[in-house]
Amino acid sequence: xxxxxxxxxxxxxxxxxxxxxxxxxxxxxxxxxxxxxxxxxxxxxxxxxxxxxxxxxxxxxxxxxxxxxxxxxxxxxxxxxxxxxxxxxxxxxxxxxxxxxxxxxxxxxxxxxxxxxxxxxxxxxxxxxxxxxxxxxxxxxxxxxxxxxxxxxxxxxxxxxxxxxxxxxxxxxxxxxxxxxxxxxxxxxxxxxxxxxxxxxxxxxxxxxxxxxxxxxxxxxxxxxxxxxxxxxxxxxxxxxxxxxxxxxxx
Amino acid sequence: xxxxxxxxxxxxxxxxxxxxxxxxxxxxxxxxxxxxxxxxxxxxxxxxxxxxxxxxxxxxxxxxxxxxxxxxxxxxxxxxxxxxxxxxxxxxxxxxxxxxxxxxxxxxxxxxxxxxxxxxxxxxxxxxxxxxxxxxxxxxxxxxxxxxxxxxxxxxxxxxxxxxxxxxxxxxxxxxxxxxxxxxxxxxxxxxxxxxxxxxxxxxxxxxxxxxxxxxxxxxxxxxxxxxxxxxxxxxxxxxxxxxxxxxxxxxxxxxxxxxxxxxxxxxxxxxxxxxxxxxxxxxxxxxxxxxxxxxxxxxxxxxxxxxxxxxxxxxxxxxx
Numbered sequence: 001x002x003x004x005x006x007x008x009x010x011x012x013x014x015x016x017x018x019x020x021x022x023x024x025x026x027x028x029x030x031x032x033x034x035x036x037x038x039x040x041x042x043x044x045x046x047x048x049x050x051x052x053x054x055x056x057x058x059x060x061x062x063x064x065x066x067x068x069x070x071x072x073x074x075x076x077x078x079x080x081x082x083x084x085x086x087x088x089x090x091x092x093x094x095x096x097x098x099x100x101x102x103x104x105x106x107x108x109x110x111x112x113x114x115x116x117x118x119x120x121x122x123x124x125x126x127x128x129x130x131x132x133x134x135x136x137x138x139x140x141x142x143x144x145x146x147x148x149x150x151x152x153x154x155x156x157x158x159x160x161x162x163x164x165x166x167x168x169x170x171x172x173x174x175x176x177x178x179x180x181x182x183x184x185x186x187x188x189x190x191x192x193x194x195x196x197x198x199x200x201x202x203x204x205x206x207x208x209x210x211x212x213x214x215x216x217x218x219x220x221x222x223x224x225x226x227x228x229x230x231x232x233x234x235x236x237x238x239x240x241x242x243x244x245x246x247x248x249x250x251x
Numbered sequence: 252x253x254x255x256x257x258x259x260x261x262x263x264x265x266x267x268x269x270x271x272x273x274x275x276x277x278x279x280x281x282x283x284x285x286x287x288x289x290x291x292x293x294x295x296x297x298x299x300x301x302x303x304x305x306x307x308x309x310x311x312x313x314x315x316x317x318x319x320x321x322x323x324x325x326x327x328x329x330x331x332x333x334x335x336x337x338x339x340x341x342x343x344x345x346x347x348x349x350x351x352x353x354x355x356x357x358x359x360x361x362x363x364x365x366x367x368x369x370x371x372x373x374x375x376x377x378x379x380x381x382x383x384x385x386x387x388x389x390x391x392x393x394x395x396x397x398x399x400x401x402x403x404x405x406x407x408x409x410x411x412x413x414x415x416x417x418x419x420x421x422x423x424x425x426x427x428x429x430x431x432x433x434x435x436x437x438x439x440x441x442x443x444x445x446x447x448x449x450x451x452x453x454x455x456x457x458x459x460x461x462x463x464x465x466x467x468x469x470x471x472x473x474x475x476x477x478x479x480x481x482x483x484x485x486x487x488x489x490x491x492x493x494x495x496x497x498x499x500x501x502x503x504x505x506x507x508x509x510x511x512x513x514x515x516x517x518x519x520x521x522x523x524x525x526x527x528x529x530x531x532x533x534x535x536x537x538x539x540x541x542x543x544x545x546x547x548x549x550x551x552x553x554x555x556x557x558x559x560x561x562x563x564x565x566x567x568x569x570x571x572x
Contacts, residue, residue, distance in 0.1 A: 038550035039572065044543075045497020046521050048570050053355070053527065098550040098572045116550055124503075125550040153552070153571065186552055188569045190518075190527075197356055201314065210370045215390045218432065219375065222388040222465035225450045229540070229553050229571055238431050243392065 028249035030067025030092030030147065032058045033083060034074040035118040035125075038098065043124035050189035051096055054151055054196065058094040061200030065147070066249035067092045078118040080131045084139040091249060092147040093166070099152025101159050102130060113162040115152050136165035143167070147213070147247050149181045151192055156182025156238035163240055170240045172214070177250045179213040179241035185233040191226040195237055198223050203247050213247040214239060314353035319361065324348060331363035331376040334387050337415035338463050341391060344368040357530040360385060367391070384416055388465040393433060393458040400461045402426050405435035409455035412463045420453035433459035443473055448514040448533060473514055474532040477561025483510045486537030486558040489565065493521075493556065494541050503547035505554075508540035515557045518567035535560040 034055035039048035055074045062069050071086050078097075087093060097115040104112035114132040119125045145166040155162045160182060163170055168180045181199070183192065198220035203211055217239050226235035321328040327348060334340075343365035352359045365374040377386040400408065406426055413420065420439035429436045434457050441451035451471055456464035487510050494505045514533040519525025536557040543551050553571035558564070 035550070039570070043501075043503075043547060044551060044554075045493075047523060048520070048572075049523070049527055050570065050572075057355075098552075119550075124546050126546065127549060129549075186571045188555075188571055190569050194356060197353075206364070206366075206372060207370050210366070211372060215372065218390060218464070219388050221432070222454075222456060222467055223377075223386050224452055224454045224467035225469035227450045227569060229555070236431070 027068040027070075028066065028091045028146075029071065029089055030062040030065070030069055030094070030249070031071040031086060031090045032062060032069060032073070032094045033078045033096070034058075035078055035097035035116055036075045037118050037121055038116060038125045043119070048189065050193055054096045054189075054193055057193070057196060057200060058096070058149065058151070061196075061204060062092055062094065062147075064200070064204035065092070065247055067147075068249075075118055076120045079120075080117045080129070080135075083117065083131055084135055087136060087139050088141060088143065091145060093145065094149045094151065096151040098125065099150060099155045099162075101154050101157060101161070102132070104134070111159050111161050113155055113160045113165075115150065115155070133161040133165040136162075140166060144176065144178065146177055146245070146250055147179050149196070150183075151196065153183060153186045156180075156236070157184045168241055172240060172243060174240070174242040176242055177245045179239060179245050179247055181213075181217065181237065181239050184236035184238050186229050187233070187235065187237075188227050188229060191228070191235050194223075195220045195226065195235075209246050209248065211246060212244055213241070214243040214245075216247070314351060314355060316349045316351040319348040319350050321348075324350075324361065326382065327361045327378060328363060330378060330382060330384070334376050334384060334416055335365070335374065338387055338389075338412050338466060340365070340374045340387070340389055340463075341367075343373060355528065357526070357528045383470075384418070384466070384468055386465065386467045387416070389458070389463065393460040393462070393464070395433065395459045399433075399459050400435065400457060402428070402435060404461070405457035406437055408457050408461065408463060409435075409437040412455060412466055413453065416466060418453060418466070418468050429456065432456070432464070434464060441470060443514060446512050446514060446535065448473070449516065449538070451514075471514075471516065472532040474534045476535055477559075480535075480560045481537070481558075481563045483537065485563055486510045486560075487539055489558050489563055490539040490541060490556045493565065498543075498545075498547065501545075501547070503543055503545035505547075506542045506544060508542065510537040510539045510558075512536070512560060513538045515567065517557070520568045520570070521556075521565055534566060536566060 032055055034051045036051040039051055041047045059069050059072050095115055099115035101111045101113045104110035112132045112134050114130040116125045116129045117131050119129055148166045148168060150162055163180045168178050199216045202219040203213060203216040221237060228235050319327060344367050346363060346365050348363045350361050359380050361378045363376045364372055367373050373391045375388050379385050422439055422442060425438050427436050437455045439453040441448040451469050454467040458464040487507055491507060498504055513536060515536045516529060516533055517531055518529055519527050536559055539556045539558060541554040541556060551570060551572055554568065556568040557566045559566045
């Protein structure tokens with residue numbers, strides 16, 4: 001490992017003179033994670049293709065926003081240990097999976113939100129697959145994140161502890177360059193896919209730095225037409241962060 | 252620009268990020284290059300004129316768009332001007348237009364974007380290919396100082412706005428406080444002879460400052476109603492057959508909810524050879540919810556199945572993960 005790091009350092013220094021004249025010297029990483037195996041015919045009886053579609057859409061969106069999507073994992077490589085091992089380096093994070101506001105180990109009423117890792121190719125999700133916000137909080141070590149999208153159910157609700165795992169306060173008046181997007185209720189895949197398509201389309205369109213993530217949210221929500229599971233679960237995406245932040249990779 | 256928070260963050264991250272960060276600072280401070288992380292990630296030049304000069308470009312996965320101007324699409328810009336005035340949207344410094352063909356979402360539309368003097372978007376008007384207004388969205392920030400509209404005031408504003416753009420929703424409305432954006436959401440669900448059209452709606456957002464934030468009119472074409480309908484029990488039976496097959500030999504099971512009639516968009520959720528999103532007319536269907544039990548419920552809370560009300564075939568559905 002030390003040798004690998006030394007090689008990496010040498011390589012970076014050796015190439016810096018050349019690379020320094022190129023754009024994107026300061027690569028800012030955004031990672032995209034999608035649980036797909038839990039939604040295959042082996043676990044569901046049919047294969048839900050939305051995890052792949054939403055993954056592709058997020059990778060494209062992050063790339064257009066200037067993030068280097070070096071870590072994009074769909075399927076068995078989306079494990080808890082991989083996520084927790086990689087997240088510290090990220091500035092943007094996208095997760096598509098099942099999510100919920102689970103009870104904390106300390107018991108009710110304390111919440112420890114989480115999402116399911118991919119179960120792998122030989123089994124389906126079990127409760128032991130939850131990646132909890134407390135573990136993410138420890139892994140992120142108090143560092144800042146620009147753009148966090150939880151394409152899951154429930155992690156945009158007021159009880160969600162997930163924003164804090166990325167040091168994003170549940171306020172809409174932050175002045176730091178940060179934006180957290182999640183869904184409050186149970187949400188159809190088709191609605192989340194359509195909403196995120198509009199969100200990324202708006203945010204990555206136009207002249208760079210003239211559009212904000214909060215306006216992209218307003219735009220996507222205003223387009224309407226989102227199907228809902230029932231009256232108790234209206235389509236309710238939510239955001240926290242800085243209303244003026246443009247979502248782009250930023251030092 | 253490097254701020255202290257980012258510096259601290261970078262220094263607390265592992266070696267690779269720190270090295271890259273320091274190299275970035277060196278590049279910037281030495282005045283060499285470093286176009287910045289947003290400069291050319293997707294081959295864009297960062298130059299607005301150069302970007303707009305590209306007549307056709309991919310705007311998102313599966314979507315292409317090209318610039319339209321008042322010269323080649325006068326009707327689109329005229330409609331946008333009329334809607335802008337009718338809804339009381341703010342005046343703009345300049346306006347651009349584009350035609351979008353989005354294969355992933357099976358939609359095609361014209362969009363007119365208003366921007367302010369700083370180049371920031373302040374409104375978008377979106378029209379279907381037949382010229383019908385689909386959405387008008389105001390994108391500047393509501394400045395709230397003191398009084399906010401009541402629900403009744405918001406409803407009057409919404410009705411007035413819809414009338415101004417010649418949209419007249421049928422049925423009764425729901426008025427809900429928008430606790431996330433502020434203001435009020437006023438919504439009319441579409442129904443055809445009493446049967447809901449899934450997702451179709453007229454919606455108005457009245458902002459916290461009392462101005463109209465958005466007007467949305469989603470209305471899909473409907474196929475002819477089938478001459479004969481299968482019954483509710485037959486529809487549930489068709490779904491039960493699917494459920495039995497899905498969970499056979501597993502530790503999971505399922506529970507069926509009641510069935511309801513709706514107009515739905517056929518899709519290929521259960522047919523890997525068909526598109527997940529289609530633009531064909533909506534069909535009348537029995538909509539049946541399947542709630543997984545056992546291990547499957549840990550990752551999927553609901554599977555919705557559309558059963559054609561005429562021939563009993565499964566024509567699509569949706570999933571809540």
